[in-house]
Amino acid sequence: MTNYEILKLLNDSKDDINKHEVFIEKLRILSANNNRMMELFAEISGFNQQQSSYLSALQNEISAVVQYMHSFSSRMFFENSMSISNILKALVDALPSSGRPMTMLLYELNCLQDAYDEFKSKHSQAKLMPLIEHANKFIEYLDLFYEYVEMTDAMLTSNEEAAEDAGTFELYMPATLTFEDFVSRLKSIKEIYDELCLLLNVSPSAHPLRIAKVESGSLWASLFGDSKVTALMNDFIRGGANYLKRNYTTEGKLAAIPGTVKTMDEVLGYTKKLKEAGVDVSDTEAELAKGALLIAKNMNNLLARQASVVVSGELITLVEGNDQKALEFRNMPRLENDNGKADGE
DSSP: OHHHHHHHHHHHHHHHHHHHHHHHHHHHHHHHHHHHHHHHEEEEEEETHHHHHHHHHHHHHHHHHHHHGSSSSSHHHHHHHHHHHHHHHHHHOOGGOOOOHHHHHHHHHHHHHHHHOOOOOHHOOGGHHHHHHHHHHHHHHHHHHHHHHHHHHHHOOOSOOOOOOOOEEEEEEEEEOOOOHHHHHHHHHHHHHHHHHHHHOOOOSOOOOOOEEEEEEEEEEEEEEEEEHHHHHHHHHHHHHHHHHHOOEEEEEEOOOOOOOHHHHHHHHHHHHHTTTTGGGOHHHHHHHHHHHHHHHHHHHTTTTTTTEEEEEEEEESSSSGGGGGGSSSSSOOOOTTTSTTOOO
């Protein structure tokens, strides 16, 4: 599993757990009683003159918690706890070598479920303390899990911070790449950025495309640069990927479009988006044509032989099912160059 996939899995799991925020907040409130009760138990065991008042306070605390537990319906408790349990089990199975924070959290959740069962079946105050203790432990390990996700995120991403006005571009390609393919695709990203800088009258030296994270094997590139340029990169590459998705055929037939302004307008909204970004399109016909050709050529190279891509968080599956396995033996539809032939022909 790549770093990108690990990080996405952890963050997705964290987000899924947080969907149970009402349930978790109730457990936090229940957990808060643990320390108060432990303090009262300590005072009572000390045989001091105020022992009776502490005992009375403890009884009041227990009564309040028992009353509070009425807000937990059995259905609510088990639906939420089982859902969180399934999330954690999937995470432990996917990340067995780094699963201790999740394993301990899952263990405490199981203990909490058992303690709740005991409390509900016997309605005994004696069963209340184990329930509170396991709620407290579960919240402790949940917070540790959140810290673990944040630490993993920090380790797998760059410490370099983007300027306030910078935009981001992230591309993930799960297919394994050769060294040559990896370098070639990074070069295509850079050429698309530089060409869009030229069209937008942005200096690539003053606003260079900078690396937040690059991972090899598969390609995971997290980059930042001028916000207008990266916004167009996201739009155009996402549009190019969706075009390939719509036009892929299992017979390997090419359904290409020429890298001309007219056809780039039809597929990507090329001129319209440049105009919206502030380009005076009325006096730049030659520059637009050159840009269309270069961008189409580099998108061909960037997206070739990929079953799926993730463009700034959006998954686009270009090839479905069993066709993914045969992809390396078939042609993908590509954006054509200006002479009407697909690149590489």
